[in-house]
Amino acid sequence: MAKKYGMVIDLKRCIGCHTCAIACKLENNVPMGLFWNRVLTRGGPGLDIPEGSYPYLKREYLPVACQHCENAPCVKVCPVGATYKDPDGRVLINYDRCIGCRYCMTACPYNARVFNWQEPLRIPGHSYGSQGVPDRKRGVVEKCSFCQQLVDAGGEPFCVTCCPARARKFGDLNDPESEVSRLLRERPAERLLEDRGTRPQVYYLR
Amino acid sequence: MVLEKEYQVYRNVCPRNCFCTCSMLSYVRHGRLEKVAGDPLHGFTRGRLCAKGYAYVQRVYAPERVVFPLRQEPRGSGNWRRISWTEALDIIARKILEIKGRYGSLWPIALYVHYGHLGLLHLAVEGFFDALGFITKIQGNLCWSAGLEANLLDMGSNLQPDPETMAKARSIIIWGANPAWTALHQMHFIDVARRLGALVVVIDPLITATAAQADLHIQVNPGGDGALALGVAKYLVERGWYEEDFAKKYILGWEEFRSYLQNELKYTDIYRVAGVDQARIEELAKILVEHRPVALWKGMGLQRYTNGGQNIRAINALAALAGCLGFSGGGLYYASLQTWDLFNFHARNWSPPPGVKGEHRYLPITRAGEGLLAAQEPPVKFLWIARANPLSQAPDPAALQQAMSNMELVVLVDQFLTSTSQYADLFLPCTTQFEEWEIIPSYWHWWVAINQQAISPVGESKSDLEIAWNLSARLNELSPGSCNFPTGGDEEEWVAAEFNPYVYQLLGIKDYRELLQGPRKLKMPERGGEPSFATPSRKYELFSAKARQAGLPALPVLASPLSPPPPYPFRLLTPHLQGGNNSQFLNLPWLMSGSREPVLRVHPAIADKLSLKSGDLVRVYNDRGELVLSVLVTQRVPPQVVVCYQGGTGGKINRLLGGVETDLGKEGAGAPAPAYFETFVNIARI
Ligand code: SF4
Numbered sequence: 001m002a003k004k005y006g007m008v009i010d011l012k013r014c015i016g017c018h019t020c021a022i023a024c025k026l027e028n029n030v031p032m033g034l035f036w037n038r039v040l041t042r043g044g045p046g047l048d049i050p051e052g053s054y055p056y057l058k059r060e061y062l063p064v065a066c067q068h069c070e071n072a073p074c075v076k077v078c079p080v081g082a083t084y085k086d087p088d089g090r091v092l093i094n095y096d097r098c099i100g101c102r103y104c105m106t107a108c109p110y111n112a113r114v115f116n117w118q119e120p121l122r123i124p125g126h127s128y129g130s131q132g133v134p135d136r137k138r139g140v141v142e143k144c145s146f147c148q149q150l151v152d153a154g155g156e157p158f159c160v161t162c163c164p165a166r167a168r169k170f171g172d173l174n175d176p177e178s179e180v181s182r183l184l185r186e187r188p189a190e191r192l193l194e195d196r197g198t199r200p201q202v203y204y205l206r
Numbered sequence: 207m208v209l210e211k212e213y214q215v216y217r218n219v220c221p222r223n224c225f226c227t228c229s230m231l232s233y234v235r236h237g238r239l240e241k242v243a244g245d246p247l248h249g250f251t252r253g254r255l256c257a258k259g260y261a262y263v264q265r266v267y268a269p270e271r272v273v274f275p276l277r278q279e280p281r282g283s284g285n286w287r288r289i290s291w292t293e294a295l296d297i298i299a300r301k302i303l304e305i306k307g308r309y310g311s312l313w314p315i316a317l318y319v320h321y322g323h324l325g326l327l328h329l330a331v332e333g334f335f336d337a338l339g340f341i342t343k344i345q346g347n348l349c350w351s352a353g354l355e356a357n358l359l360d361m362g363s364n365l366q367p368d369p370e371t372m373a374k375a376r377s378i379i380i381w382g383a384n385p386a387w388t389a390l391h392q393m394h395f396i397d398v399a400r401r402l403g404a405l406v407v408v409i410d411p412l413i414t415a416t417a418a419q420a421d422l423h424i425q426v427n428p429g430g431d432g433a434l435a436l437g438v439a440k441y442l443v444e445r446g447w448y449e450e451d452f453a454k455k456y457i458l459g460w461e462e463f464r465s466y467l468q469n470e471l472k473y474t475d476i477y478r479v480a481g482v483d484q485a486r487i488e489e490l491a492k493i494l495v496e497h498r499p500v501a502l503w504k505g506m507g508l509q510r511y512t513n514g515g516q517n518i519r520a521i522n523a524l525a526a527l528a529g530c531l532g533f534s535g536g537g538l539y540y541a542s543l544q545t546w547d548l549f550n551f552h553a554r555n556w557s558p559p560p561g562v563k564g565e566h567r568y569l570p571i572t573r574a575g576e577g578l579l580a581a582q583e584p585p586v587k588f589l590w591i592a593r594a595n596p597l598s599q600a601p602d603p604a605a606l607q608q609a610m611s612n613m614e615l616v617v618l619v620d621q622f623l624t625s626t627s628q629y630a631d632l633f634l635p636c637t638t639q640f641e642e643w644e645i646i647p648s649y650w651h652w653w654v655a656i657n658q659q660a661i662s663p664v665g666e667s668k669s670d671l672e673i674a675w676n677l678s679a680r681l682n683e684l685s686p687g688s689c690n691f692p693t694g695g696d697e698e699e700w701v702a703a704e705f706n707p708y709v710y711q712l713l714g715i716k717d718y719r720e721l722l723q724g725p726r727k728l729k730m731p732e733r734g735g736e737p738s739f740a741t742p743s744r745k746y747e748l749f750s751a752k753a754r755q756a757g758l759p760a761l762p763v764l765a766s767p768l769s770p771p772p773p774y775p776f777r778l779l780t781p782h783l784q785g786g787n788n789s790q791f792l793n794l795p796w797l798m799s800g801s802r803e804p805v806l807r808v809h810p811a812i813a814d815k816l817s818l819k820s821g822d823l824v825r826v827y828n829d830r831g832e833l834v835l836s837v838l839v840t841q842r843v844p845p846q847v848v849v850c851y852q853g854g855t856g857g858k859i860n861r862l863l864g865g866v867e868t869d870l871g872k873e874g875a876g877a878p879a880p881a882y883f884e885t886f887v888n889i890a891r892i
Pocket residue numbers: 009013014015016017018019020021039061063162163164165166167168
């Protein structure tokens with residue numbers, strides 16, 4: 001059976017450390033002003049603010065990047081086929097094809113995509129992260145690829161490797177033996193905005 | 207998973223003042239650092255860093271990093287110009303020699319160092335000045351002194367169990383620490399314990415990210431920690447739920463303490479000082495009894511009070527009664543130099559040239575500014591600051607700034623133009639860990655990793671060690687024999703010189719170069735078996751004659767923190783923030799984008815009373831100063847407490863500090879520490 005890569009994020013473990021957000025930026029050569037992966041605080045009015053009132057407070061973090069939707073609205077609206085579902089179940093972008101119309105950004109309910117409004121500015125001045133990350137020019141949309149450069153070489157996404165809380169797991173959702181499949185069998189999981197019918201391949205354990 | 211073949215891969219160590227001391231792999235191509243990753247062979251950090259760790263690639267090449275020596279004329283003007291190392295070292299060497307000639311003493315030369323870098327070779331700064339002669343030293347530590355001394359009084363040492371073994375505890379009490387932000391990798395071991403059924407209790411006035419994960423959060427009053435500990439101890443004693451055999455055999459002052467708990471200490475006083483009720487005391491007592499082994503971790507926060515040392519002593523006493531001192535499972539944690547003490551301190555230990563006699567003049571770090579201003583016969587004329595940003599981090603920055611303005615020469619070694627640089631004359635750029643050799647032990651875990659040079663120094667940066675060699679060379683050219691510090695060398699050899707047969711034995715290696723294959727864990731001597739203490743009585747000293755000599759109660763009795771004076775009703779807490787390490791990293795856009803720091807966190811009840819909403823600007827003031835901050839209304843802070851994370855205001859917040867010190871610290875660190883959390887302010891909307 002074809003692969004269907006997916007991710008499972010254990011919200012009980014996530015401690016909101018933002019390590020995955022910064023590590024992602026490093027690994028994928030993401031320029032200034034853009035993040036592919038962000039850590040939100042769930043429910044509260046602002047970053048790192050709890051929900052509810054004392055002593056019934058709840059503080060839960062929500063790391064959000066591309067959900068690699070099975071029924072991806074971004075893929076549907078792309079007029080040039082730059083955004084596509086790859087055979088391994090990832091939603092990827094062919095950056096050479098992207099014409100910067102940003103229809104996909106409007107279509108994505110997760111705000112997962114970011115746009116290069118200007119010449120990408122990097123500090124440091126040189127490209128960083130792993131070899132094999134595609135170049136993105138001014139005027140194209142970019143987003144998480146599940147670290148394609150690492151996964152295709154037999155590794156795992158950098159955010160999974162880096163997470164100090166071991167909250168992130170990655171694998172093939174079609175393989176019943178994979179850790180992600182096992183976790184989804186064993187623990188209640190949810191997907192973001194299920195009512196949109198996007199069928200994300202990123203699951204959150206509560 | 208890394209694509210090794212494309213890169214040269216080196217081993218580095220994060221040298222920040224952080225519990226984790228992470229081992230890193232650095233990926234270099236075309237002589238440039240392109241990626242960092244955690245080192246999977248490091249058993250404590252296990253291939254992971256924190257957000258700051260991954261941001262090093264930005265830090266090394268940040269455009270505002272200073273990579274050439276600079277001179278500011280006049281001081282405070284911001285008018286910096288580039289000069290050569292030759293010129294910079296010449297200015298410094300001539301000044302030192304001129305001052306020495308003028309006063310016939312080196313006391314006019316002062317040294318201010320702290321822990322911005324934990325590497326052993328960076329102690330060459332101290333080594334250099336010791337090799338020069340007897341100077342004026344700023345003594346003490348801004349952070350952990352009270353707790354350190356409390357541990358020494360009670361147990362005679364500061365040993366602690368291997369933090370990895372916390373994973374085996376059945377309950378973990380995190381008392382006044384926020385590891386989710388400041389000791390990130392310990393969270394894994396806590397999580398392992400929890401999955402095996404351990405209960406996690408967090409005791410903290412704030413609802414921290416760690417508290418959010420806990421099974422039980424006890425919101426103690428700031429500085430009421432010792433009171434809570436004594437309340438639980440009293441309850442345990444009343445029920446007979448304590449280790450009586452241990453107490454009788456190994457505790458000095460047990461009878462006095464028991465009688466104090468039972469006959470003198472009143473629960474009503476405990477409730478008032480600790481801000482907890484009987485139910486909480488019982489809950490905690492039951493956990494200590496029913497969920498053993500207990501790992502009890504004392505954070506640094508609860509000792510930043512005028513009763514900070516007493517707080518730690520009271521918690522230690524509770525641990526002793528509850529049998530969690532670490533002799534049979536569980537244990538008592540703080541931070542420890544037990545692994546540091548194994549090394550040779552080759553870079554630090556140098557003596558003056560033969561025939562030079564005298565002693566250093568010491569000024570306590572809590573009053574460094576005042577001390578420098580008041581020093582007479584001879585006055586201080588020259589100040590060298592390294593591994594520190596005191597105008598941001600120290601108490602009373604106004605006095606220190608004044609003292610710096612009075613100097614004839616102020617030298618600062620750093621990487622960025624920090625708050626402190628404003629009043630420096632010379633800025634000497636130093637290397638990051640990627641540009642130098644180092645060995646960096648941890649004050650928490652037992653792993654030792656080597657730090658190799660991965661890239662050439664950026665610009666003309668030099669390590670603290672190389673600066674010391676070069677300056678010694680210049681001094682000896684101008685005045686042969688004036689400085690006993692070596693005038694050159696090989697950094698890697700200096701790394702080798704830090705090792706000795708005992709460290710090798712504990713690491714199970716024969717040569718430091720074996721560490722290039724991966725970090726090793728020290729096999730520290732077992733602490734099991736018969737408990738033993740390095741105190742004068744060889745017992746655990748609940749009754750401490752030393753404490754009495756220091757003018758404190760001999761027993762860890764109830765001690766309250768200060769109360770707010772009527773005009774300044776809010777206690778200002780300034781704990782560590784997530785995105786930085788003290789004042790370090792806060793200049794990096796990767797880490798700070800989206801952050802609203804610095805902000806003042808205010809409880810909704812107070813916000814209502816003052817008609818404040820998030821985003822409003824307030825004047826935060828007391829009789830020492832004021833600053834303007836934007837408000838963030840949040841339930842994470844209790845009413846009567848306002849919080850501004852330290853480091854983010856460039857020292858402005860430190861101008862409000864109360865000028866009071868911790869009760870203990872002299873024995874542990876040479877001087878007490880500032881009682882940072884005893885600061886009271888008022889706020890007014892503007
Ligand atoms: S690295 Fe892990 S724990 Fe930290 S924010 Fe990301 S998912 Fe959460």
